[in-house]
Amino acid sequence: MNRQELFEQIQKKSSYLCVGLDTDIEKIPSHLLKEEDPIFAFNKQIIDTTAEYAVAYKPNIAFYEAHGIAGWESLQKTIEYIPEDIFIVADAKRGDIGNTSKMYAKAFFEQMNCDSITVAPYMGEDSVKPFLAFEDKWVILLALTSNAGGKDFQNLELTQGGELYEEVLRKSQEWGTHDQLMYVVGATRAEALINIRQIVPDHFLLVPGVGAQGGSLEEVSKYGMNSTCGLLVNSSRGIIYADDTSNFATVAGEKARELQQQMTDYLNKFL
Helix, strand or coil: CCCCHHHHHHHCCCCEEEEEEEEEEEECHHHHCCCCCCHHHHHHHHHHCCCCEEEEEEEEEHHHCCCCEEEEHHHHHHHCCCCCEEEEEEEEEEEHHHHHHHHHHHHHHCCCCCCCCEEECCCCCCHHHHHHHCCCCCCEEEEEEECCHHHCCCCCCCCCCCHHHHHHHHCCCCCCCCCCCEEEEEEHHHHHHHHHHHHHHEEEEEECCCCCCCCCCCHHHHHEEEEEEEEEEEECCCHCCCCCCCCCCHHHHHHHHHHHHHHHHHHHHHH
């Protein structure tokens, strides 16, 4: 999915909602454990009730590979079940030397047919560029994350001025364009969005942390939106684990609809 197609979906659904499929078998409703593939059975129902409101899904790969071959099969079935007009983020946080990155890219872009993958930038250009070689596929580079430990490195002051995350934003623009690169910016770091938008005004931002983690959708929208929206705001636990009964999928759909309605208001207000 290219940039224009993604923006068209945002306009069509009046939404920039990304639903995180961080499917933990210990948290899904117990009645699903009787299913042949509990993880896929859970994901399928979540997708059925939220696809109307979501423009993206973000399976967190760790929750699948922890189950070995069976987990990878659950992931593949989930990806194949997601409607073709919905953007898929492989939240894999990969990043290694060139040949290894190329294999990671082939795995998620060619074998799994994801639209994008999250990538750690710490190893620099030659660890990121292999992912950028695939047409109409996206690299979502970790920039400023919400976790407490993110400040250990991301906010370090550089001798030439500025913070490390700002250098990641600036330097990475030499590797790819705003049609190839997105950035992860945590919703609980919304105060930094004004500065981030000065450095990367045209790029899409993947923003986790709204909902259960306490990020403000209004602040993210106000300070992060650009002329093509430029936001994919992720909610995981606040949607998929909002209910743990047999009614979980219906409740998930209601939570997704609530966020979509707020997003419609913010699109009208800030776009």
